[in-house]
Amino acid sequence: MSLKNDLFLRTLAGQEVERPPVWLMRQAGRILPQYRAIRSRLGGFKELLFNPALAAEVTIQPVDELDVDAAIIFSDILVIPEAMGLDYSMVEKKGPLFDKTINEVADIKKLAVGQSAAEKLDYVFEAIQITKKELDDRVPLIGFSGAPWTLMAYMVEGQGSKTFAKAKKFLYQHPKESEALLDSITETLIAYCKLKIKAGVDVIQIFDSWASMLSPDIYNRFMIKQLNRICTEITEVPIILFSKGAWFALNEMKTLDCQGIGLDWNTKPAFARAAIGPDKILQGNADPCLLYADPSEIQQKTKEMLSAFGKKHIVNLGHGVYPDTPLLGVKTFIKTVKEHKY
Ligand code: CP3
Numbered sequence: 001m002s003l004k005n006d007l008f009l010r011t012l013a014g015q016e017v018e019r020p021p022v023w024l025m026r027q028a029g030r031i032l033p034q035y036r037a038i039r040s041r042l043g044g045f046k047e048l049l050f051n052p053a054l055a056a057e058v059t060i061q062p063v064d065e066l067d068v069d070a071a072i073i074f075s076d077i078l079v080i081p082e083a084m085g086l087d088y089s090m091v092e093k094k095g096p097l098f099d100k101t102i103n104e105v106a107d108i109k110k111l112a113v114g115q116s117a118a119e120k121l122d123y124v125f126e127a128i129q130i131t132k133k134e135l136d137d138r139v140p141l142i143g144f145s146g147a148p149w150t151l152m153a154y155m156v157e158g159q160g161s162k163t164f165a166k167a168k169k170f171l172y173q174h175p176k177e178s179e180a181l182l183d184s185i186t187e188t189l190i191a192y193c194k195l196k197i198k199a200g201v202d203v204i205q206i207f208d209s210w211a212s213m214l215s216p217d218i219y220n221r222f223m224i225k226q227l228n229r230i231c232t233e234i235t236e237v238p239i240i241l242f243s244k245g246a247w248f249a250l251n252e253m254k255t256l257d258c259q260g261i262g263l264d265w266n267t268k269p270a271f272a273r274a275a276i277g278p279d280k281i282l283q284g285n286a287d288p289c290l291l292y293a294d295p296s297e298i299q300q301k302t303k304e305m306l307s308a309f310g311k312k313h314i315v316n317l318g319h320g321v322y323p324d325t326p327l328l329g330v331k332t333f334i335k336t337v338k339e340h341k342y
Pocket of ligand 1: 030
């Protein structure tokens with residue numbers, strides 16, 4: 001394989017590069033009119049998810065339109081709970097809603113686990129194969145999974161939540177069984193990521209979107225162990241861990257065998273660098289709302305971010321790009337990074 005633009009991979013490999021690479025979390029979908037056109041033609045999000053050819057098309061749209069340095073496969077973190085036996089629907093303007101949840105300890109044993117569960121997600125692997133072919137090695141392709149805690153949070157809660165208190169209650173009331181549930185999710189997600197790698201993804205990013213809901217004690221006791229297993233067992237490609245809001249766990253994450261650490265916008269670059277040490281690549285962390293500002297303001301703040309991180313940096317937002325973000329803001333952000341020279 002020889003990629004035409006391998007800046008993202010060279011950066012993750014710790015090599016000296018000419019400028020930081022840039023991509024945006026949630027760049028596939030949401031912000032592009034081309035995406036919304038395809039999605040409304042199909043009738044919904046899940047229809048698009050289950051259609052590998054169109055999933056490949058919307059994966060490549062931001063590469064064409066925004067000129068980012070990496071593509072991320074169009075999919076969702078909730079495919080794993082579904083493969084494990086918990087179906088959900090995506091409710092317009094509300095988000096995911098599960099038909100069944102982990103409501104009591106006995107529900108854990110009913111889940112499908114590991115390789116056989118992961119193999120059900122053949123439509124994702126097919127989308128990856130088509131994307132790789134159609135991308136024609138222009139940029140690397142990122143595959144992703146939700147982290148064990150974030151997936152458990154949806155599996156117990158059954159929907160989004162401001163606090164995920166139901167899922168946290170389960171952790172406090174049933175610590176042993178929660179650990180068994182987390183083990184099962186981890187086993188499944190490792191099998192899933194390995195199949196994604198086999199299908200062609202060049203990097204894996206793990207989204208722990210609800211890490212900030214947990215106390216440092218709980219995160220370190222339950223979750224670092226799962227993340228460690230993921231980093232130990234997935235050795236084929238570089239891994240980026242994005243634990244949103246988990247600045248308190250950076251010291252523990254320092255010990256994990258991953259190449260990249262994603263940061264949200266609440267974390268200062270210098271603080272993160274001091275906690276994580278000199279080796280790992282930091283990814284982030286502009287406030288997604290910066291992209292609503294005047295272009296001149298976007299330019300200035302982006303330059304400040306670039307100098308605050310220095311080298312060993314992948315530019316991104318501190319969370320996914322919001323659906324109504326103006327394209328001019330997105331493009332100004334990306335252009336500012338691309339004009340930067342170390
Ligand atoms: O990054 C990308 O562009 C690739 C595609 C991607 C989607 N979801 C597509 C999607 C990725 C990486 C995800 C990850 C994801 N999904 C996360 C982790 C990242 C994060 O934002 O914290 C989470 C928590 C989910 C769960 C999820 N999926 C929710 C809560 C929702 C509804 C709210 C929302 O974000 O729109 C989704 C739906 C979803 N996933 C959409 C897309 C494009 C919107 C559906 C639509 O209306 O088309």
